[in-house]
Amino acid sequence: MDNNFKLYSQYYDLLYQDKDYDAETAYVVGLINTYSPASKSIVELGAGTGKHAFRLAKKGFKVLGIERSADMVGIAKKLENPQIEFQVGDITNFQVAEQFDVATSLFHVISYLTANEDLIQTFENVHAHLKPNGIFIFDVWHSSAIYHQVPEKRTKILSNQDVKVLREANPVIYPERNVVDVNYQINIQDLHTNEAQQINETHPMRHFSRPEIELLAYATGFELLHTEEFETKAIPSTATWGVCYVLKKLNR
Numbered sequence: 328m329d330n331n332f333k334l335y336s337q338y339y340d341l342l343y344q345d346k347d348y349d350a351e352t353a354y355v356v357g358l359i360n361t362y363s364p365a366s367k368s369i370v371e372l373g374a375g376t377g378k379h380a381f382r383l384a385k386k387g388f389k390v391l392g393i394e395r396s397a398d399m400v401g402i403a404k405k406l407e408n409p410q411i412e413f414q415v416g417d418i419t420n421f422q423v424a425e426q427f428d429v430a431t432s433l434f435h436v437i438s439y440l441t442a443n444e445d446l447i448q449t450f451e452n453v454h455a456h457l458k459p460n461g462i463f464i465f466d467v468w469h470s471s472a473i474y475h476q477v478p479e480k481r482t483k484i485l486s487n488q489d490v491k492v493l494r495e496a497n498p499v500i501y502p503e504r505n506v507v508d509v510n511y512q513i514n515i516q517d518l519h520t521n522e523a524q525q526i527n528e529t530h531p532m533r534h535f536s537r538p539e540i541e542l543l544a545y546a547t548g549f550e551l552l553h554t555e556e557f558e559t560k561a562i563p564s565t566a567t568w569g570v571c572y573v574l575k576k577l578n579r
């Protein structure tokens with residue numbers, strides 16, 4: 328588990344080149360403007376290669392990105408903007424001597440926390456790093472969609488001028504734990520030398536229901552301000568894969 332994204336990180340941006348980070352960032356800024364409009368600083372949990380952080384900084388926020396994968400942070404640090412900083416750290420226990428107006432955790436990072444104790448530690452840690460009335464915005468996999476749609480084997484093929492990448496995702500569902508192990512087999516072909524390499528990584532993903540998040544929020548000092556389908560703003564349904572939650576820090 329600790330090693331997922333170690334090798335995968337090299338191909339992460341290629342595999343998600345079709346992901347619309349501009350639109351997602353605009354969506355998150357819309358939530359910040361609605362629920363905490365005076366906000367200026369953001370701590371981003373699981374910042375990956377820094378794509379949201381970079382765009383949030385361009386919109387005027389000061390951003391600290393926390394990311395467990397040193398390889399991802401290495402890529403993120405190439406993004407030049409004096410308003411962003413990245414640190415290698417685990418969101419369950421990172422510590423910085425600063426509090427922020429907003430915490431974000433985007434593209435299912437919280438779903439990577441499959442154990443209750445890791446979730447509780449992370450939410451308590453976010454609480455400690457938020458200013459009074461600070462907000463926490465994150466998106467997670469949605470339980471009712473998992474059970475209605477049932478994740479299936481999927482294949483994605485992408486290439487740039489250097490490599491061709493074929494990724495197969497084979498999900499294994501563990502219904503008693505609300506966890507899906509996504510087993511990735513990634514075949515990389517060097518287009519200059521024709522050499523091939525294979526990477527196998529397992530990403531265990533937890534999915535959540537609204538009452539589960541409400542309980543977690545309540546237990547760790549937050550209240551639920553709002554929830555909706557990520558980006559479309561629709562009411563979450565059995566067709567909704569990613570649900571966005573906005574929590575507010577309660578002052579204890």
Ligand SMILES: C[S@@+](CC[C@H](N)C(=O)[O-])C[C@H]1O[C@@H](n2cnc3c(N)ncnc32)[C@H](O)[C@@H]1O
Pocket residue numbers: 331332372373374375376377378379393394395396399416417418419432433434435436439440
């Ligand atoms: C699907 S990626 C999302 C990355 C980025 N937020 C984005 O939108 O492109 C999930 C990220 O969460 C990171 N991650 C997972 N668990 C973590 C943890 N406990 N602490 C820090 N980062 C973590 C992974 O290393 C990976 O970069």
